[in-house]
Amino acid sequence: MRKLLIIDDLEQSFQTEAEKLGYQVNYQPKITKADALAILHEYDGVAVRSKFNFDKEVIDKGPNLKFIARAGAGMDNIDEAYAATKNIALINAPEGNRDAVGEHAMGMLLNLMNNLRQADIQVRNGVWDREGNRGYELMGKTVAIIGYGNNGGAFARRLKGFGVNVIAYDKYKTGFSDEYVREVSMEEVVKLADVVSLHIPLTRETRQMVNDEYLRHFKKPIFFISLARGEITNTQAILNAIKEGKILGAGLDVLEVEKFPKLGEQEWYQDLANEPKVLLSPHVGGWTFDSYRKISEVLANKLKNLDL
Numbered sequence: 051m052r053k054l055l056i057i058d059d060l061e062q063s064f065q066t067e068a069e070k071l072g073y074q075v076n077y078q079p080k081i082t083k084a085d086a087l088a089i090l091h092e093y094d095g096v097a098v099r100s101k102f103n104f105d106k107e108v109i110d111k112g113p114n115l116k117f118i119a120r121a122g123a124g125m126d127n128i129d130e131a132y133a134a135t136k137n138i139a140l141i142n143a144p145e146g147n148r149d150a151v152g153e154h155a156m157g158m159l160l161n162l163m164n165n166l167r168q169a170d171i172q173v174r175n176g177v178w179d180r181e182g183n184r185g186y187e188l189m190g191k192t193v194a195i196i197g198y199g200n201n202g203g204a205f206a207r208r209l210k211g212f213g214v215n216v217i218a219y220d221k222y223k224t225g226f227s228d229e230y231v232r233e234v235s236m237e238e239v240v241k242l243a244d245v246v247s248l249h250i251p252l253t254r255e256t257r258q259m260v261n262d263e264y265l266r267h268f269k270k271p272i273f274f275i276s277l278a279r280g281e282i283t284n285t286q287a288i289l290n291a292i293k294e295g296k297i298l299g300a301g302l303d304v305l306e307v308e309k310f311p312k313l314g315e316q317e318w319y320q321d322l323a324n325e326p327k328v329l330l331s332p333h334v335g336g337w338t339f340d341s342y343r344k345i346s347e348v349l350a351n352k353l354k355n356l357d358l
Contacts, residue, residue, distance in 0.1 A: 058099035067350035087111045104128040126252040141352040144200035146345030147336030152204030154335035158301030189213040194243035197250035206230035240267040252279035265291045277335035280304035299327045303335040
């Protein structure tokens with residue numbers, strides 16, 4: 051009997067489908083890395099969310115692995131190239147949380163453009179400031195989506211009813227213009243964008259891509275949204291651009307350093323926490339009650355179709 055180890059919290063449907071396919075499933079969502087590595091050699095497959103990275107050292111602990119299932123969209127916690135040399139199949143579930151990401155991006159953008167967080171705090175504290183909370187309308191603006199995959203596409207579909215001009219740039223795709231977006235060059239993005247939303251994976255090429263130099267190219271002040279990976283964006287560069295008036299508001303679901311206490315130890319953290327033009331959330335853009343279920347369903351379907 052084939053054996054599957056699940057080392058993160060996954061909704062029941064993935065395990066149920068795996069058992070139907072003949073897998074003996076060991077569900078260990080609280081397992082430590084050390085304990086997981088000690089038994090990984092016993093398994094044909096492993097399912098992980100983000101507990102730890104599957105680098106060369108970890109992959110070598112699983113000489114019998116036929117597949118790694120990533121319960122989410124990004125694959126940056128798995129050494130894909132090394133897994134390929136071991137003939138390990140990789141599956142993930144970007145289709146499972148793309149709607150959550152698209153809606154979260156939409157919520158962040160509307161919140162920022164209308165000063166909803168600041169206005170709410172002020173009213174609760176006895177301040178009635180209409181002029182200071184005057185907002186912007188989306189209608190007529192140009193929204194630029196960087197990366198037109200599952201998440202970028204989901205955001206574009208949410209924008210359809212707002213009367214905006216939606217453009218998209220994707221370095222690795224061409225010919226993807228559709229009813230929701232117009233494919234453009236990066237030169238057009240920096241010239242036209244009123245809003246920029248990141249939906250790209252973390253790679254060596256994209257790490258720290260959004261820095262002072264990157265933001266300097268934009269011709270108009272922008273609203274900036276990131277639900278990609280925190281390490282893509284240099285946080286200090288965002289704060290600098292806000293001070294310079296190049297960014298009108300930033301919605302960050304992801305940060306280059308996440309979780310406390312390490313986050314609180316960063317030099318830029320207090321400035322970030324005190325900046326009213328920044329809206330923060332704790333990497334939950336793709337994490338809803340609905341996506342929890344859908345991710346497992348997508349993974350289960352892909353496991354069923356794996357040719358092992």
